[in-house]
């Protein structure tokens with residue numbers, strides 16, 4: 001069975017967001033882009049799937065911008081092939097899922113590995129949307145995954161508990177941080193990855209389903225104050241919490 | 249035909265508070281959207297939940313009640329909810345942005361279900377003409393976006409604890425609907441739920457969070473953090489550094505790749521205040537920081553700071569609080 005890993009390109013989490021001149025998107029000036037942090041766990045799970053079940057592992061990225069360096073990293077870690085679906089405009093998870101579904105269908109049966117959420121738009125929806133289009137089940141926010149013959153057992157943290165989920169394969173999984181230990185690629189793998197196929201295919205983006213009214217920075221927090229040093233400051237802190245902010 | 253469908257979530261027959269918030273918000277938006285407000289409930293033996301919704305002020309209640317819906321599955325709940333939306337002819341769908349709700353809202357807005365516009369984790373919903381304009385945090389709260397829907401159906405998930413849950417009350421009829429798939433045909437489903445550690449509060453749901461970072465020094469160094477949390481009936485949170493070191497479980501991580509929290513009081517002890525940590529807690533009502541280093545960035549967002557060793561300050565703080573009680 002094949003495996004697909006979907007990779008999103010997001011600003012490095014250390015980025016200080018600035019709003020662009022149109023007031024509707026961020027100012028990309030000086031922003032470093034990286035593989036979405038949750039997708040690192042998806043990729044590791046996809047590599048483990050390939051090791052256990054054989055088949056091909058294809059990494060897919062949809063976006064306007066070049067991402068070849070990072071896609072090569074995925075190839076070095078163990079993917080067989082990378083596909084960049086190059087679009088001409090920004091796109092939400094619906095549009096991304098429909099483009100990906102079309103590309104994945106000929107590779108079925110294939111399990112699909114995504115991150116639980118892309119840390120730019122913070123939607124957390126692409127994976128389950130894709131599952132619907134591929135007519136396979138979906139398990140989101142996976143925090144551990146055990147592959148069996150034709151099934152898998154996943155766990156997911158919910159409010160105040162942990163769910164166990166049984167799924168038949170193929171399936172779409174979206175990954176939470178900590179689901180596994182992502183591997184690093186060695187020098188030999190990095191060299192070998194240069195020979196692996198990286199395809200760029202131009203596709204036209206379907207019309208988006210949301211229109212942006214505005215993008216703004218959140219209001220700044222009011223200036224705080226240092227109450228004092230060490231245990232001597234504790235009495236005053238308690239007073240402030242009680243009398244001034246009334247939270248205790 | 250317009251109208252709003254609220255897909256509610258119940259556990260053990262009790263409708264979740266976050267779903268009541270979504271329902272109350274739907275009733276407030278009814279005059280803008282037009283049509284009826286339909287509350288949908290799914291599960292097994294959920295008569296009580298359906299009755300509670302019928303008495304809430306919704307115009308109608310639709311219940312899907314079958315053994316294979318007792319526990320959540322993306323596939324099964326999505327198929328039922330999407331059918332209910334179609335049957336009601338609703339143009340707007342509200343779902344509480346709980347963990348289950350976010351999965352469900354995304355699934356029903358997908359191309360295979362309603363092919364809708366989807367605004368996730370909304371913190372405000374305004375009206376403009378006959379339109380809804382959703383406000384939601386992006387980049388882990390480092391920016392706020394406002395969006396409008398250009399598709400026929402608009403799905404919104406509503407962040408818990410933000411919207412007022414006051415319901416007008418009423419008496420609606422309950423319709424029982426049949427799930428649009430064969431019983432037992434679901435391919436991925438929850439088979440069990442284990443309560444997490446010692447019934448401790450979840451960071452994402454607690455009113456007060458006491459978090460520790462690398463400044464705790466060791467796993468054992470979390471004792472004063474746990475003791476203060478206990479005294480305040482608070483949840484324990486953690487920075488990513490200590491989660492990655494294996495000192496604390498992943499479930500406690502606060503930040504951009506952990507949980508985003510907005511409790512009324514957030515205590516950060518031995519946490520430097522990296523941008524990824526701040527993203528997860530900067531919307532807390534009051535922030536207290538305890539750090540040895542007066543130049544630590546956490547003091548820039550803290551309402552109140554104490555410069556000092558957490559191993560001395562936290563026990564003194566706990567004693568002072570217990571003395572008050």
Ligand SMILES: Cc1cc2nc3c(=O)[nH]c(=O)nc-3n(C[C@H](O)[C@H](O)[C@H](O)COP(=O)(O)OP(=O)(O)OC[C@H]3O[C@@H](n4cnc5c(N)ncnc54)[C@H](O)[C@@H]3O)c2cc1C
Nearest residue numbers: 461462463487488489503504505506518519520525540558
């Ligand atoms: C992709 C990515 C995602 C990330 N996501 C997150 C996230 O979700 N959440 C998160 O928290 N981080 C996240 N990080 C990590 C983040 O960048 C920081 O490394 C991390 O938050 C630092 O944790 P810390 O404050 O506990 O440790 P440090 O930065 O080491 O700070 C320890 C602090 O404790 C103080 N201290 C030391 N001893 C004492 C004492 N005895 N008493 C009082 N104070 C003391 C020190 O002065 C210092 O300020 C992420 C990083 C990346 C790259």
Ligand SMILES: Nc1ncnc2c1ncn2[C@@H]1O[C@H](COP(=O)(O)O)[C@@H](O)[C@H]1O
Nearest residue numbers: 006007008062114115117118124125126
């Ligand atoms: N542009 C993209 N190309 C490929 N995969 C993506 C893209 N955007 C999102 N994904 C995948 O979908 C997951 C969830 O994204 P989202 O629903 O946008 O939060 C990500 O973690 C990726 O695995």
